[in-house]
Amino acid sequence: MNDIKVTVIITPRDRYSGVIECIENLYKVTEQPFLLKVLDLDYPKVIKKQLIKLLATKDNAELIEMGLIIPMEAMRKVRDDITTPYVMFLDNDSNVTENWLPPLLEVAALDNVAVVNPLTLEKAGVDVGAPLRNHLFTNEITFLAIKDEDYLIEKKHLRRALPEDIPTEVTPSEMFELHGVLFNTEILKKLELPQMVIREHIDIAMQLKKMGYKIFSQPKSIVIFDNLGTRMEYSDMRFFFFRWKKSLTWQASRLFEQRWGYKFYAEQAMYHWVFRRRIFLYCRWLHIPISAANFITRIAAKIKTMIKPVWDPVQDPEGKSINFYTNKEF
Numbered sequence: 001m002n003d004i005k006v007t008v009i010i011t012p013r014d015r016y017s018g019v020i021e022c023i024e025n026l027y028k029v030t031e032q033p034f035l036l037k038v039l040d041l042d043y044p045k046v047i048k049k050q051l052i053k054l055l056a057t058k059d060n061a062e063l064i065e066m067g068l069i070i071p072m073e074a075m076r077k078v079r080d081d082i083t084t085p086y087v088m089f090l091d092n093d094s095n096v097t098e099n100w101l102p103p104l105l106e107v108a109a110l111d112n113v114a115v116v117n118p119l120t121l122e123k124a125g126v127d128v129g130a131p132l133r134n135h136l137f138t139n140e141i142t143f144l145a146i147k148d149e150d151y152l153i154e155k156k157h158l159r160r161a162l163p164e165d166i167p168t169e170v171t172p173s174e175m176f177e178l179h180g181v182l183f184n185t186e187i188l189k190k191l192e193l194p195q196m197v198i199r200e201h202i203d204i205a206m207q208l209k210k211m212g213y214k215i216f217s218q219p220k221s222i223v224i225f226d227n228l229g230t231r232m233e234y235s236d237m238r239f240f241f242f243r244w245k246k247s248l249t250w251q252a253s254r255l256f257e258q259r260w261g262y263k264f265y266a267e268q269a270m271y272h273w274v275f276r277r278r279i280f281l282y283c284r285w286l287h288i289p290i291s292a293a294n295f296i297t298r299i300a301a302k303i304k305t306m307i308k309p310v311w312d313p314v315q316d317p318e319g320k321s322i323n324f325y326t327n328k329e330f
Contacts, residue, residue, distance in 0.1 A: 004060075005105060006086045006182070007035040009078060011071050013091035013179070014243065015236035016043050018226060020050050025095045027058070032101050035084060036061035042068040044235040070243060071178070072200050076193040082185050094120075094179045094225035103220040104182045107170055114187040114213035115205075117176045118221035121163060125229030126280045128294055134161040135225065138173035138217045141202060142321035143328070144265060146313060150328075151265035153321045154202060166219055173217045174325070175205040180223035187213055194259065196252035197243060198270055203256055209325065228277060231284045240281065244274045265321075268311045276301050 010022055023038065038051060040063055055061045064081075066074050075089065086108055090096065100118060107116045122135040139156045154175065158166060178201055190211070194203050205215060232240065253267050264270070279300045283293035314320060324330070 004033045004035055004084055006032070006088055006101065007037060007082050007084045007185075008088045008090055009037045009039065009075075009082075010090050010092050011039040011074050012041050012043075012239055012243075013071060013093055014228065014240050015093055015232055016047055016239055017233050017236050018230065019043070019047065019092040020054060022090065022092045022095060023051075023054060023061075026090070029096060029098050030101060034060065034088075034101075037078060037081070038063045039074045039078060040065045041071070041074055041239070042066075044233075047235075068239075068242065070195070070197050070248065072193055072196055079189060079193065082188075085185055086182055087185050087188065088180065088182050089178055090180045090223070091178065091225060093230075094223050096180065097222045097224065100221045100223065103218045107216050107218045108182055108184060110214075110216075112212065112214050113216060114184050114208045114211075115176050115215040116182040116221075117173055117215070117217040118180055118182075118223045119163075119166060119217065119219040120177060120179050121222060121224045122227040123224060123229050124290060125227030126277055126294065126297070127227070128291075129160050130162055132163060132224070134158050134163065134166055135179070135227070136177050136217075137161075137166050137219065138171050139176075140174040141205075141324040142318070143262070143324050144314065144317050144321040146265075150262060152202075152262045152324065153265050153318055154199075155318055155321070163222075168219055171217050171219075173215045174209070175201055176215055176217075177201050179225045187211075194252075194255055196255055197248045198252045199256050199264065200252070203259065206260060206330075209330065228280060228284070229290055231287065232281055234285075237281055237285065241278070244277070246271060246274070249274065265317055272301065272305070272310050275304060 051063055055063055104116045120136040121132055124131045136156060137158050139154060142153045142155050143150045191204055191207050194200060257263055276297050279297045280293050283296050
């Protein structure tokens with residue numbers, strides 16, 4: 001067991017279903033030895049039985065019951081049980097692809113590297129776009145001053161670009177996302193893991209920046225996540241609405257503001273994002289095709305913003321924002 005370098009931890013993000021496919025795919029495409037911890041955040045009985053049966057056939061896997069908690073709390077609770085040099089956090093609606101691990105480990109072995117992003121692609125789902133497009137290659141944190149107050153903006157580079165248009169070189173990044181990401185375990189254990197459902201990856205990235213650690217994106221490793229396109233079961237929707245309820249997202253924003261002294265420009269847009277996804281999920285639950293579901297969602301969102309507009313006082317705020325780290329004392 002001493003030659004095992006990575007533990008894979010699978011946790012729900014937006015749904016429960018998909019976890020069996022995620023696990024089976026992981027074993028199918030991963031040649032290197034690994035340990036697996038599957039976090040049970042109150043899986044329905046049917047899926048729980050499937051998990052127990054599947055993991056009973058694996059000598060490197062365990063199911064850890066945690067009850068209905070948010071993913072960051074689960075991450076915090078499992079962290080001290082990680083014994084390998086590296087840990088891959090993988091959402092249960094995401095799938096790794098062939099040869100995903102060696103490129104990540106190659107970059108992770110470099111000096112002062114805390115996090116390595118795979119190239120994260122999203123399937124067709126909520127929002128119109130190509131059947132498979134870029135979700136995250138690299139990103140940065142910028143800010144914009146409005147009435148003497150600075151608002152942070154997360155800028156994703158090459159958002160929704162086609163996979164063939166993504167650079168192939170290892171590239172520095174200021175942040176990551178938790179659909180699938182590799183951490184140096186020793187560094188992970190030094191971090192605070194805040195009780196957040198949004199912006200948690202930005203909080204962690206800012207901590208790493210203060211500590212002098214590096215984040216890289218490795219596009220030779222690819223993770224593909226389901227952008228809510230697959231129809232949810234009723235139990236999935238129960239978890240989604242718990243995970244994204246307004247009180248938790250609002251509390252996460254206030255906690256970030258308390259910890260770092262900044263608000264996010266897109267805070268109200270995030271609440272609107274959740275509303276749009278609720279409509280989309282109901283449509284898909286009713287077996288409405290993705291294209292029609294997106295159309296209905298756009299109409300509902302437009303009506304909502306006519307009644308209660310989303311705060312957005314600046315035209316092209318992302319284009320007018322400037323890099324946070326190079327323009328602020330941090």
